[in-house]
Amino acid sequence: MSGLQRSLIIIPTYNERGNVTRMVEELERSAPGVELLIIDDGSPDGTASAVKEMQKQKSFLHLLERSGKLGLGTAYIKGFGWALEKGYAKVLTMDCDFSHDPAAVPDMLKALDDNGLVVGSRYINGIRIMNWPFQRLLLSYGASLYTRIITGIPFMDPTGGFNGYTAAALRALKLNEVFSVGYAFQIELKFKVWSKGFRCHEHPIVFWERTEGASKMGKNIIFEAVINVLRLRIKKIMGTL
Numbered sequence: 001m002s003g004l005q006r007s008l009i010i011i012p013t014y015n016e017r018g019n020v021t022r023m024v025e026e027l028e029r030s031a032p033g034v035e036l037l038i039i040d041d042g043s044p045d046g047t048a049s050a051v052k053e054m055q056k057q058k059s060f061l062h063l064l065e066r067s068g069k070l071g072l073g074t075a076y077i078k079g080f081g082w083a084l085e086k087g088y089a090k091v092l093t094m095d096c097d098f099s100h101d102p103a104a105v106p107d108m109l110k111a112l113d114d115n116g117l118v119v120g121s122r123y124i125n126g127i128r129i130m131n132w133p134f135q136r137l138l139l140s141y142g143a144s145l146y147t148r149i150i151t152g153i154p155f156m157d158p159t160g161g162f163n164g165y166t167a168a169a170l171r172a173l174k175l176n177e178v179f180s181v182g183y184a185f186q187i188e189l190k191f192k193v194w195s196k197g198f199r200c201h202e203h204p205i206v207f208w209e210r211t212e213g214a215s216k217m218g219k220n221i222i223f224e225a226v227i228n229v230l231r232l233r234i235k236k237i238m239g240t241l
Contacts, residue, residue, distance in 0.1 A: 007034045007090040007109050010079035012072055016096040017045045024054055024061060026102040034105065035060045037082065038096075039075045042068045072161075073185030077178060080170050092164045094120075100162040104205050108164045116169035116198030119155050119190060120162030120205040131209035143225060150229050151191050151236070155202050158187050159225070162205055169193050184225040191232050195241055 009027060013020060020038065027036060040048040040063065051063045064078060076093060083091045090112045094100040100120065111118040122128050123144060129137060140159065147158045163186065173192055180188040194200050235241045 005090075006086075006088045007031075007092070008037055008083045008086075008088040009034055009092045009094060009105065010037045010039065010076060010083070011094055011096050012075035012079075013038055013040045013043060013047045013096050014069055015043045015045045015047060017043065017047045017050050019096050019098060020047055020050055021054060023096050023098065023102065024051075024058065027105065028058070028060070030102045031105040031109070033060075034092075034109070035062065035088075037062045037064065037079055039064045039066065039079050041066050041070055041075065071181035071185075072183065073178060073181040073188075076185060076189075077175050080165075080175055084167060084170060087167075089167050090164060091167070091170060092162075094162050099208050101206060101208065104162070104203075108162070108203060111201050111203055112164045112166055114199065115201040116166050117190065117193040117200040118164035119157060119200065119202045120160055120164075121155065121157040121202040122160055122205060122207045123156040124202055125204045128204060129207045129209075146226070147187055147229050150233050151187075152233075153187075153191050153194055155190060155194075155200070157202065158190050159183065160205075160207070161186050162207075163190070165189075165193070166198075169196075169198050172196050172198070179231070180224065180228045182224045184228040187225065187229060188232060191236075192241060195236060 024036060038051045048063060048065050055061050055063065080091065090109055092105060092108055108118050108120060143159050144157055147153060173189065178188060
């Protein structure tokens, strides 16, 4: 891809050596011509080293290394800034653990032709989550419901991480003013893009539980999401978004 049609997939990693090589290869097959940016937070398992080895043969693969776990939100902010600086027209965010299917990337990117934001949704056309225990499913769906009630956002799945943005939407976000760090970051960005009047689309995806590595979800991340959803609502009421 060239010119204004260049697309980038941003994938933050921490201890994903067991997944990253296969993920890059799968994306190369399913979305040829799309470039990848891995943002690694100092993974002690050698994730960055695996990416550097692949870079010798894959010119579409880029790597940003950070020293230590600095949070999902700050990783994406850095990646978005890098993407805008390099002139990409479309940016996709996804996880490295195969919970997000690489085969869905072409449809997600295509949907950005007509929308500023494309939300990969686990909760339209039925619940599309595989291999989750009921308690976790209940927590996730409850978080989505809570977010919709408090903020008024229309998406069935405002908390998911498989999303696409146009460069125009990212520029409008004032990335230096984003205050969420953990998974609340996903809610904040969607809410702000929607609040600024960009056309948005919710695209059905199938979400798979990870098969390699460990989940990064913790109590602090959940607490941050609860508080920051309230902050977003208050900021919208006060006109300070």
